[in-house]
Amino acid sequence: MNEIERVQTMCGELCKTSRVGHPGLFFQKPPKNIDSCSEAVHIISAVAQAKRDSDLIEFVVLNVLDGSVRSNFDCCIYGDAKLSFHRVKAVVKETYPQKRRVVSLKARQYQCFVHNISSPMKHIQLVGKKEFCNSSHIRQPVLYAPVKENKFAICAKIAYNYLNPLHLIEWFEYQKMMGVDTVLIALQQVNEDAYAVFKYYEREGIAILISFPCKLPGNIDRNFEPHKWNYHQSTHDEQVAVYSCKEILKGFGFVAVVDLDEYIVHKNFSRYTEMFKSELLPAFPDAAAFTLRVSFFITDWGVSGVEPLLTSKYIRGSKPIFNRFKTIYMPNRTATVDTHVVWPIKGYRRIMLRSHNVILYHYRKCKNSGNTTDVCMTFAKHGDTKMMNIMFELYDKVVAVKRRCGISA
Numbered sequence: 001m002n003e004i005e006r007v008q009t010m011c012g013e014l015c016k017t018s019r020v021g022h023p024g025l026f027f028q029k030p031p032k033n034i035d036s037c038s039e040a041v042h043i044i045s046a047v048a049q050a051k052r053d054s055d056l057i058e059f060v061v062l063n064v065l066d067g068s069v070r071s072n073f074d075c076c077i078y079g080d081a082k083l084s085f086h087r088v089k090a091v092v093k094e095t096y097p098q099k100r101r102v103v104s105l106k107a108r109q110y111q112c113f114v115h116n117i118s119s120p121m122k123h124i125q126l127v128g129k130k131e132f133c134n135s136s137h138i139r140q141p142v143l144y145a146p147v148k149e150n151k152f153a154i155c156a157k158i159a160y161n162y163l164n165p166l167h168l169i170e171w172f173e174y175q176k177m178m179g180v181d182t183v184l185i186a187l188q189q190v191n192e193d194a195y196a197v198f199k200y201y202e203r204e205g206i207a208i209l210i211s212f213p214c215k216l217p218g219n220i221d222r223n224f225e226p227h228k229w230n231y232h233q234s235t236h237d238e239q240v241a242v243y244s245c246k247e248i249l250k251g252f253g254f255v256a257v258v259d260l261d262e263y264i265v266h267k268n269f270s271r272y273t274e275m276f277k278s279e280l281l282p283a284f285p286d287a288a289a290f291t292l293r294v295s296f297f298i299t300d301w302g303v304s305g306v307e308p309l310l311t312s313k314y315i316r317g318s319k320p321i322f323n324r325f326k327t328i329y330m331p332n333r334t335a336t337v338d339t340h341v342v343w344p345i346k347g348y349r350r351i352m353l354r355s356h357n358v359i360l361y362h363y364r365k366c367k368n369s370g371n372t373t374d375v376c377m378t379f380a381k382h383g384d385t386k387m388m389n390i391m392f393e394l395y396d397k398v399v400a401v402k403r404r405c406g407i408s409a
Contacts, residue, residue, distance in 0.1 A: 050251030155245030288344030
């Protein structure tokens, strides 16, 4: 078996990969079109309502990139038998607003009500009003949202391009130390060692991996790299991943939207759920969400600590500020969410944590270290050795997982 065949086998049920473009990157083939709707609507995920009893599920939510004009579709829902289906109207649940400019593909959610379906739902299609349900076309699998009312989950949005496998292990092991139950990630394209790390944590049960199309639909050539980021359209691309998180993690008690280079750090390293129950909720009983200040640890400033861990290597950071902030929210008190902001339901509010001892640590490069207009070039540098307190415990965990994943770097 050659290398490509081995990797295709490794990907298994998640994706089929082929080596193209950048050496060492593995790309998921974009899904085939479904009926004539596919020219306008691209389904990223389909998620059943979070219920302990599947017989009580009332709806399925489709998270899509939508280029249609009228948004007038039906849902075809299939059970175990391909010829057995249920057809209902697709109702627009939410459309991500974009006030600055009209985009060709909007992040949107459709809701398909399924009260009358008695058999388990396996797949779903979106079709035009004059089109037939057709089981021979590609159908989107229906995901069932887990219900874990007292657990903490992280939405890590989209993993793409080259990712340092050791930094990934460090990030996952830190989340486990903080009591995180589940991390949801949409995989687009990653290097082989990073993919092995993701699959390792999927097998452990902490990671839920869903696929994201490698070639983004539409006529704009873009991806999530800074030089390919389209200010208008890429925001909607990213929001579809956040919509998927919103629905899949709906049954959790607490959810944080953070990236793979961001760490939520409590002064005493309290586990996240304990921090909420003993500190944040008693102080703010009507809170739906907490927005965190951010300390930036800019890698362009050079090594200031001890290698090899990312969190101990860079200990020179900015003072905590509200810049590119992130939020922890409670799904049962929240109407909707994007990468940075949460909209609470009536009776609850979003709290900006201005003086609390929990901070978001963000480890990143400046977009261009020679570009003095990048805001990170204006940050004052301050020493912060807090992460050194867990360096040895975290290092031992990273080394052990690295060995199990067979990573030599």
